[in-house]
Amino acid sequence: MATTEQRPEDPLLQFPGYLLRRASLASTARLSEQLGELSLKLVEFSLLQVIGTNPGIKQSEACQVLDVQRANMAPLIAGLEKRGLVSRTPIDGRSQGISLTRSGRALAAKSFGVVTRFEEELLASIPEASRKHVGPILTAMWESCAGVKFTASMARAS
Amino acid sequence: MATTEQRPEDPLLQFPGYLLRRASLASTARLSEQLGELSLKLVEFSLLQVIGTNPGIKQSEACQVLDVQRANMAPLIAGLEKRGLVSRTPIDGRSQGISLTRSGRALAAKSFGVVTRFEEELLASIPEASRKHVGPILTAMWESCAGVKFTASMARAS
């Protein structure tokens, strides 16, 4: 028989956005641990994948894809270059194409395996009947919240 | 007719955990803006709600509910107390019960309205057929990732 002692209630559990944040923080912490064993931060992993899929991509383009400030991208790329994971090829006088080196491709592939396994477990933890809704739900939440930014910058661009 | 110019691809869009993180970051940024108009940070809003639902809650209990370190909770509570939003009542020599003041209740109610509206819009952006899966999916993802922590600390406690 359980005691009647009251545990504090969390009144925020009813909010999708709260669940979203708590789940994201927990997931990020867990995956970061695993990537740490490859001496990779989450953003470094993401960057390797984006560069691998888009060889010769410009720094500024990678910034747009990953929503990272130019000022923060510079030391990130520099760090990967210093480790021999990426290389730069001049496009014109002010921009360079970034590509994976051989060892960059190796680490990208290895870390992709780690993340894929993690993501498979994550998906497996979700009730089977709900799984096909994961993509639509998260994409909708993302787009509806990112929408403000997008419209602001796109209004300027159009 | 669209140009054939290639935009960089994001190879991470296939990963639920990536979508989770991007959606969470976007949602957090957007809601934080709105709460900023009430001079509330997201964690302060959450804390007000937890205290309001659990009058007399101890600081350490609020830490567990919101997953905030004791060391970071202290200045948070102090800040709310300084603004006259919460009050402390001694429980024993070392712990105090935290409750909302009158104006704390007012701000908690007002901000709850703001967040509720936000969350309703968030939910409305999701395809109707998927909506009932939001809770189960996010809860499952949260629990499956928080699980590690829980088992570690619970093993110690048992």
Place this chain on the structure above:
DNA sequence: TATTGTTATACTCTATAACTATA
């Protein structure tokens, strides 16, 4: 003039360690 990359810097958030007082 706008874009690309860079540097410096500040601000927020979070994590750790050490301390006091009390159970």
Place this chain on the structure above:
DNA sequence: TATAGTTATAGAGTATAACAATA
């Protein structure tokens, strides 16, 4: 000996401003 609260501090992560070089 463990718990509650506090303080100080360090480390990420992120944001802004300014600059040089180039389109």
